[in-house]
Amino acid sequence: xxxxxxxxxxxxxxxxxxxxxxxxxxxxxxxxxxxxxxxxxxxxxxxxxxxxxxxxxxxxxxxxxxxxxxxxxxxxxxxxxxxxxxxxxxxxxxxxxxxxxxxxxxxxxxxxxxxxxxxxxxxxxxxxxxxxxxxxxxxxxxxxxxxxxxxxxxxxxxxxxxxxxxxxxxxxxxxxxxxxxxxxxxxxxxxxxxxxxxxxxxxxxxxxxxxxxxxxxxxxxxxxxxxxxxxxxxxxxxxxxxxxxxxxxxxxxxxxxxxxxxxxxxxxxxxxxxxxxxxxxxxxxxxxxxxxxxxxxxxxxxxxxxxxxxxxxxxxxxxxxxxxxxxxxxxxxxxxxxxxxxxxxxxxxxxxxxxxxxxxxxxxxxxxxxxxxxxxxxxxxxxxxxxxxxxxxxxxxxxxxxxxxxxxxxxxxxxxxxxxxxxxxxxxxxxxxxxxxxxxxxxxxxxxxxxxxxxxxxxxxxxxxxxxxxxxxxxxxxxxxxxxxxxxxxxxxxxxxxxxxxxxxxxxxxxxxxxxxxxxxxxxxxxxxxxxxxxxxxxxxxxxxxxxxxxxxxxxxxxxxxxxxxxxxxxxxxxxxx
Amino acid sequence: xxxxxxxxxxxxxxxxxxxxxxxxxxxxxxxxxxxxxxxxxxxxxxxxxxxxxxxxxxxxxxxxxxxxxxxxxxxxxxxxxxxxxxxxxxxxxxxxxxxxxxxxxxxxxxxxxxxxxxxxxxxxxxxxxxxxxxxxxxxxxxxxxxxxxxxxxxxxxxxxxxxxxxxx
Numbered sequence: 166x167x168x169x170x171x172x173x174x175x176x177x178x179x180x181x182x183x184x185x186x187x188x189x190x191x192x193x194x195x196x197x198x199x200x201x202x203x204x205x206x207x208x209x210x211x212x213x214x215x216x217x218x219x220x221x222x223x224x225x226x227x228x229x230x231x232x233x234x235x236x237x238x239x240x241x242x243x244x245x246x247x248x249x250x251x252x253x254x255x256x257x258x259x260x261x262x263x264x265x266x267x268x269x270x271x272x273x274x275x276x277x278x279x280x281x282x283x284x285x286x287x288x289x290x291x292x293x294x295x296x297x298x299x300x301x302x303x304x305x306x307x308x309x310x311x312x313x314x315x316x317x318x319x320x321x322x323x324x325x326x327x328x329x330x331x332x333x334x335x336x337x338x339x340x341x342x343x344x345x346x347x348x349x350x351x352x353x354x355x356x357x358x359x360x361x362x363x364x365x366x367x368x369x370x371x372x373x374x375x376x377x378x379x380x381x382x383x384x385x386x387x388x389x390x391x392x393x394x395x396x397x398x399x400x401x402x403x404x405x406x407x408x409x410x411x412x413x414x415x416x417x418x419x420x421x422x423x424x425x426x427x428x429x430x431x432x433x434x435x436x437x438x439x440x441x442x443x444x445x446x447x448x449x450x451x452x453x454x455x456x457x458x459x460x461x462x463x464x465x466x467x468x469x470x471x472x473x474x475x476x477x478x479x480x481x482x483x484x485x486x487x488x489x490x491x492x493x494x495x496x497x498x499x500x501x502x503x504x505x506x507x508x509x510x511x512x513x514x515x516x517x518x519x520x521x522x523x524x525x526x527x528x529x530x531x532x533x534x535x536x537x538x539x540x541x542x543x544x545x546x547x548x549x550x551x552x553x554x555x556x557x558x559x560x561x562x563x564x565x566x567x568x569x570x571x572x573x574x575x576x577x578x579x580x581x582x583x584x585x586x587x588x589x590x591x592x593x594x595x596x597x598x599x600x601x602x603x604x605x606x607x608x609x610x611x612x613x614x615x616x617x618x619x620x621x622x623x624x625x626x627x628x629x630x631x632x633x634x635x636x637x638x639x640x641x642x643x644x645x646x647x648x649x650x651x652x653x654x655x656x657x658x659x660x661x662x663x664x665x666x667x668x669x670x671x672x673x674x675x676x677x678x679x680x681x682x683x684x685x686x687x688x689x690x691x692x693x694x695x696x697x698x699x700x701x702x703x704x705x706x707x708x709x710x711x712x713x714x715x716x717x718x719x720x721x722x723x724x725x726x727x728x729x730x731x732x733x734x735x736x737x738x739x740x741x742x743x
Numbered sequence: 744x745x746x747x748x749x750x751x752x753x754x755x756x757x758x759x760x761x762x763x764x765x766x767x768x769x770x771x772x773x774x775x776x777x778x779x780x781x782x783x784x785x786x787x788x789x790x791x792x793x794x795x796x797x798x799x800x801x802x803x804x805x806x807x808x809x810x811x812x813x814x815x816x817x818x819x820x821x822x823x824x825x826x827x828x829x830x831x832x833x834x835x836x837x838x839x840x841x842x843x844x845x846x847x848x849x850x851x852x853x854x855x856x857x858x859x860x861x862x863x864x865x866x867x868x869x870x871x872x873x874x875x876x877x878x879x880x881x882x883x884x885x886x887x888x889x890x891x892x893x894x895x896x897x898x899x900x901x902x903x904x905x906x907x908x909x910x911x
Contacts, residue, residue, distance in 0.1 A: 302758065303758075303761065306758075306761060306762055306765045307765055307766075307769045310812070311811075311812040314757070314758070316757075331812060363812060364754070364815050365752075365809075365812075365814060365815035365816060366812055488810070489806050489809075490803065490806035490807050490809075490810055493799070493802070493803070494803055
């Protein structure tokens with residue numbers, strides 16, 4: 166063990182680890198986690214992980230007992246997104262493991278570093294359809310970055326070391342370690358490898374000088390350039406480099422949904438979010454640009470609308486991504502750099518010069534002023550967009566905000582101007598309802614002193630609202646803002662627009678009384694139905710030193726605009742009614 | 744749609760075949776044939792996979808394959824001259840009296856009759872896919888009762904400098 170590690174352990178009150186001591190697989194696992202500087206574990210016990218939970222008993226770890234394994238993995242995910250550190254969760258075999266599946270897929274789609282530990286039945290029972298047996302490594306092959314089934318306790322330390330390395334390097338992602346019960350119970354002298362060696366695995370990609378030179382040249386001649394900055398900026402911690410690069414080259418910045426916060430939404434060069442529910446200016450910028458510079462973005466179909474030939478029709482596309490498979494995957498590119506976006510930009514900044522883009526910038530500014538996000542205020546009716554504006558104004562854009570999936574998610578992305586990376590936490594790729602609330606718990610645990618708001622719909626909240634038990638138990642002061650329109654709003658919107666108002670299975674009017682539900686868990690519950698009430702109630706919520714659920718009763722028939730309908734291109738944008 | 748022969752060098756770990764096969768399905772590719780076996784280095788296996796797709800699709804597939812942790816390298820053999828061999832066993836309806844006639848058919852293909860029964864016999868043939876297909880056409884007139892093929896094993900020809908092969 167390194168000297169620094171030993172000092173760190175001493176400082177944090179972590180017990181010194183005896184190497185060479187004969188310990189069980191379960192104890193081996195926990196010692197490995199200590200050496201990986203894991204502090205929080207989100208999990209749920211069960212038969213196959215009894216040895217692990219026995220070792221956890223009285224240990225240094227802070228274990229958060231969620232009320233469902235899905236809550237555990239989303240909380241670990243929120244923790245990881247809020248910190249950049251890997252999230253760790255534990256579940257038992259069979260149903261415990263399969264309950265992680267949605268969370269694993271969520272993390273994989275958004276490139277979130279997770280280490281998921283599952284128990285399995287003893288190897289003597291593997292393959293016999295034993296009680297609570299599931300082939301979780303097989304089930305999760307398409308949705309993990311990698312996975313391990315531990316056959317021998319002597320492999321466990323190497324596998325844990327590799328799992329953390331793989332989860333956190335390159336393009337991050339979830340790694341699963343499946344430990345059969347006999348391995349957890351077996352004994353071996355404790356060791357931990359100093360280094361990881363995985364043949365053929367490229368942990369980081371620093372671009373060559375030639376590649377960077379080509380990148381800079383491709384960009385510098387542009388007169389109507391625009392940067393499309395994705396979640397890769399946040400994963401690479403490249404926000405400063407992005408800002409320096411954009412300011413020096415005078416290139417406006419569009420943030421993808423996953424990239425929100427990677428560039429300050431309040432910056433004069435910020436064009437906010439593009440795509441299906443993006444704003445007019447960002448989409449016009451893509452339509453009219455002569456050069457689109459994708460930085461850690463993957464040109465997904467909510468931006469290209471799946472019409473990749475018609476996407477950015479006047480532009481050469483320059484693409485930087487740490488994942489070589491993303492280059493040329495969705496759109497035709499002129500110049501590509503397979504590399505870490507932080508080191509690419511750091512190398513590019515000294516070489517870059519200002520583009521001749523001032524006319525373009527003032528055109529964009531004009532559009533921005535002419536076509537802001539807008540909605541119609543309606544007297545005493547509480548509009549959902551007004552709720553998000555209230556959240557933004559009351560926190561000056563400094564809160565960590567998680568969302569669920571649907572209309573409220575889009576309104577949050579539109580009306581909350583994120584200034585900092587890791588402030589906006591949402592399931593962008595998979596679009597997982599039920600993600601937002603447990604993710605907020607993980608984020609709040611990582612940042613106990615920051616305001617953490619979980620914006621949820623009345624639909625998605627009910628998928629994981631059992632985790633109210635843990636915000637109560639551990640006094641985690643998450644502020645839950647339910648944008649309650651008493652229906653599945655995004656589905657309703659599509660049924661209104663594309664299915665002739667045939668509202669099929671969207672009615673949620675018989676949801677529980679969310680104030681009482683909160684109170685049943687010992688959590689403060691509040692309700693607001695008018696803009697005035699909303700302001701008062703929200704102030705009370707923010708002032709409350711503990712978790713709060715606020716039930717914002719909003720207008721039901723509100724649609725998210727702008728909108729580019731499925732199958733259309735970005736120039737066919739509906740701006741909504743005034 | 745062009746056919747491609749891809750050589751994938753992998754760690755000989757449990758589940759590696761599943762990972763590779765799953766990736767093909769996940770990304771919408773069909774595996775026409777696949778062979779797996781040992782290599783010059785202990786602990787590594789080589790998979791030879793034939794599949795179809797245009798250049799862009801195959802390029803994407805190769806990059807995705809390379810992202811699998813247990814995959815060490817991926818080479819598209821079809822981009823340069825390569826040697827490809829397949830073995831097939833073909834059970835043909837024939838009586839022992841037809842042996843000489845059938846020998847006359849299989850010999851030009853350097854194939855051999857490796858089993859003779861009262862009403863059928865087995866032809867063993869090695870070669871590239873086209874050669875085996877050609878022999879099959881000839882044998883079909885006798886009646887093919889059963890056919891089993893190994894899929895291709897393949898290797899880049901030595902005259903090609905190693906650096907010229909497209910490797911991800």
